[in-house]
Amino acid sequence: MLAVQSNTRFQVKPLYMQVRDALLERIKDGQWRPGASLPSEIDLYRQLGVSLGTLRKALGVLENEQLIVREPGRGTFVRDHQAAQALGRFNPIRSADGAPLRGQVKSRKVKLTSPTPAEKAALRLQAGEQVVRIHRIRVLDERPFAYEQIALSERRFPGLAGEAGFPDELEELAQDRGMILARAEAKVRLAPASSAAAQALSLAERAPVLSVERLAFDTDQEPIETMTAYYNLHDEYCRLELR
Amino acid sequence: MLAVQSNTRFQVKPLYMQVRDALLERIKDGQWRPGASLPSEIDLYRQLGVSLGTLRKALGVLENEQLIVREPGRGTFVRDHQAAQALGRFNPIRSADGAPLRGQVKSRKVKLTSPTPAEKAALRLQAGEQVVRIHRIRVLDERPFAYEQIALSERRFPGLAGEAGFPDELEELAQDRGMILARAEAKVRLAPASSAAAQALSLAERAPVLSVERLAFDTDQEPIETMTAYYNLHDEYCRLELR
DNA sequence: TAGTGGTCTAGACCACTTC
DNA sequence: AAGTGGTCTAGACCACTAG
Numbered sequence: 001m002l003a004v005q006s007n008t009r010f011q012v013k014p015l016y017m018q019v020r021d022a023l024l025e026r027i028k029d030g031q032w033r034p035g036a037s038l039p040s041e042i043d044l045y046r047q048l049g050v051s052l053g054t055l056r057k058a059l060g061v062l063e064n065e066q067l068i069v070r071e072p073g074r075g076t077f078v079r080d081h082q083a084a085q086a087l088g089r090f091n092p093i094r095s096a097d098g099a100p101l102r103g104q105v106k107s108r109k110v111k112l113t114s115p116t117p118a119e120k121a122a123l124r125l126q127a128g129e130q131v132v133r134i135h136r137i138r139v140l141d142e143r144p145f146a147y148e149q150i151a152l153s154e155r156r157f158p159g160l161a162g163e164a165g166f167p168d169e170l171e172e173l174a175q176d177r178g179m180i181l182a183r184a185e186a187k188v189r190l191a192p193a194s195s196a197a198a199q200a201l202s203l204a205e206r207a208p209v210l211s212v213e214r215l216a217f218d219t220d221q222e223p224i225e226t227m228t229a230y231y232n233l234h235d236e237y238c239r240l241e242l243r
Numbered sequence: 244m245l246a247v248q249s250n251t252r253f254q255v256k257p258l259y260m261q262v263r264d265a266l267l268e269r270i271k272d273g274q275w276r277p278g279a280s281l282p283s284e285i286d287l288y289r290q291l292g293v294s295l296g297t298l299r300k301a302l303g304v305l306e307n308e309q310l311i312v313r314e315p316g317r318g319t320f321v322r323d324h325q326a327a328q329a330l331g332r333f334n335p336i337r338s339a340d341g342a343p344l345r346g347q348v349k350s351r352k353v354k355l356t357s358p359t360p361a362e363k364a365a366l367r368l369q370a371g372e373q374v375v376r377i378h379r380i381r382v383l384d385e386r387p388f389a390y391e392q393i394a395l396s397e398r399r400f401p402g403l404a405g406e407a408g409f410p411d412e413l414e415e416l417a418q419d420r421g422m423i424l425a426r427a428e429a430k431v432r433l434a435p436a437s438s439a440a441a442q443a444l445s446l447a448e449r450a451p452v453l454s455v456e457r458l459a460f461d462t463d464q465e466p467i468e469t470m471t472a473y474y475n476l477h478d479e480y481c482r483l484e485l486r
Numbered sequence: 487t488a489g490t491g492g493t494c495t496a497g498a499c500c501a502c503t504t505c
Numbered sequence: 506a507a508g509t510g511g512t513c514t515a516g517a518c519c520a521c522t523a524g
Contacts, residue, residue: 014493040509051495056510066486072510073502090485094430186483187337188431190453190476208451210433212483233433240429240455240483242333243309257512283490294514299491315491316521 019050019058024219027067027078028178034080038068041076065182065219081171081181090170090184090216093146096235103138103145105168107200110134112154112161119151122215123223130154132161136168137200145236147200148229156224170216170225179224184216188238197230210238262293262301267462270310270321271421277323281311284319308425308462324414324424333413333427333459336389339478346381346388348411350443353377355397355404362394365458366466373397375404379411380443388479390443391472399467413459413468422467427459431481440473453481 013021023038032038039047045055059076062068070076080086088100095101115123115131123131131151138146152160157177160166167173174181192206201209210231216224231238256264266281275281282290288298302319305311313319323329331343338344358366358374366374374394381389395403400420403409410416417424435449444452453474459467474481 016493042509053496054494057493059510070510071503073504073508075503075509092483092485182486184485186485188453188481188483190433190451208433210431210453214483214485216485238431238483240335240431240457240481242335242427242429242457242459243425259512285490296515297513300512302491313491314522316489316523318490318522 015050016054016057016061019048019055020061022048023058023062024067028180030178032078034078034082034175037075037077067180067219082169082175087169087171090181090214092186092188092212092238092240093231093233094237094239098239101140101145101236102169103140105136106139106144107137108134108168109136110161115151119226122226123151123153125153125155132157135196144201145233146229146231147197148227150225150227152225153223170227174218174224180219181224182217182219182221184214186212186214188212188240191230193230201230201232203232212238258293259297259300259304262291262298263304265291266301266305267310271423271462273421275321277321277325277418280318280320310423310462325412325418330412330414333424333457335429335431335455335481335483336474336476337480337482339480341482344383344388344479345412346383348379349382349387350380351377351411352379353404358394362469365469366394366396368396368398375400378439387444388476389472389474390440391470393468393470395468396466413470417461417467423462424467425460425462425464427457429455429457431455431483434473436473444473444475446475455481 023044026032038044041052041055041059045052048055059068059070063070067079068076069079081089088102091100091102093101111133112130113133115125115129119125119131120129125131132154134148134150134152136146136148136150137144138148154161156179157173167176171181189211190208191211193201193203193209195205197203197209198205198207203209210233212227212229212231214225214227214229216227218224255261266287269275281287284295284298284302288295291298302311302313306313310322311319312322324332331345334343334345336344354376355373356376358368358372362368362374363372368374375397377391377393377395379389379391379393380387381391397404399422400416410419414424432454433451434454436444436446436452438448440446440452441448441450446452453476455470455472455474457468457470457472459470461467
C-alpha cells in the first residue's frame, strides 16, 4: 500500500507520479534487476493499493523515460542499458551505414584531479571536490579517430580512479554504480585540435577537427559526466535528431 | 460520431488513433486554425461518440506530437508553429547564450531544377519530378555565417519557384501550405567548403567548415525538405539533444 | 459561478504469448 | 487454458481560469 503524501490528494504530486517514483526506487535498489521482469500489472496495483488506471499511467511514464519495456502478452521488463543493442544511445557518432560508431579503445589514462571551472559548474561540484579524469583514444582498424577527455565527480564514483578494468561505455559504468542515465546535451563545433588531441589523432597541431562537448544527466536530472571529444572522421558523421 | 473502421474493434487501428487522425485532419483542413482553441473535451467526445478516456488518449498523442497545447482551466489550442517563440525548432544552431541563431537572410536565389540523386532518394521523388532549389546566405551583423542549399518537391510546393516573398523559415513555409512539420534528422560533418560556399562565406576554397545536412518530415512521415548548410561559426555552435 | 483540463476509480473485453 | 499488457467505457471529484 502506497503512503500517499497528503490527504488532500493533489496538494503534493499526482498519485501516478508517486507510484512512478516508488517503482523507480525499487529499480534503483536493485530489487528488480536490468532485464528482469516486473510483477504483473494486476499484482502491482493490488500491492500498491491504487487503481489499474493509475498504475498503468505510472508505467507509461517510466516507459516514456526508457526505463522499462512493455511486451504485450509477455510482461514488463526493466530496461537493460548494458545490452549490446542498447549501447551507444548517448554517442551521436555514426558510421557511413548509420550504425553507432564505437571503435576500440586503444589508450586510456585515469587520474584524480581538480576540475576546470567549466567542469565544476557543469557537474555542480562543491568547492574542493575532485574529479576522476579520463583521457582516451578510440581507433577504427588501427586509425585513431577520437580523442576523449572525460570528467566524473569523485563523490558519485568513489574509488574509480584506483580501479583498473571499469567499462568504457558510460551506460555500463553508470549502471554498475546504480545510476541510470536519462539524457544528455551536447555542443558540436569545428575547433582547432589541441596539442594533445592533434598528437592522439596523428594530425598537425591546430588542425581543424569536429569537437563534441557532452553533458549527461541522471534520472534525477543530476549531472553525471562531462566529455569533450575531438573527432577525425572520414565517411562517419555526427547524427542529429530534431523534434 | 466517428465511423469506426471495423466492427471487431482492434482489427485495424485503436479507436484513440482513429480519433487522433480525425482531429488532425480537421486541423490540417484549417477547420481549427493555428492558435485557435478546439471545442472542450466534453463537446468533443460527445460529438465523436467515444468515451472521455478515449478522447483524452487521442489528445495526449497530439500533444506529444507537439500539434496541440493543453492549458488547464483555459482549453486546448492548435499549436502555432509560426509564433515567434516557436520558430527555429528545426534549426540546431545556437549563439553563445544558447538562443536559436537565425540572423538575417542577405541573398536568396530560387529556381526550378532537376534533383540530385541524393535529393531524389531523400524526397522520394518520381522520375522526372523537379525540385524548387533555394540558395541562401545568412548574415549576423554583416558577417556571413551560413550558406544554405535547399530542395523542396515541386509537387508539394507548386508554383513556389515563381513566388517572390515566401518566408525563409521552414515552419512558416510549411504552415502556409497546410503542411505540419513533425521531425527532422541531420548529419553534421566537418567538410571542405565548395567554391560556392567559400565565396558566400568569404573563405578560401576548401576551407574547413561545419556542414549540416537536414531532412525534414511531415506528420505523415513524408519528406518535405532537404537542406545542406555550411557554417562559418565563432562562438556559436550546433546543439544536440540525446535521449 | 460556470467551464476547462487533470486525476482517479472500477470493471469489462481484447489480442497475444506461453505452456 | 491461463496469464500478460492494451483498449474502452462510465462516472466522480479536483484545481485552475475567467467573466
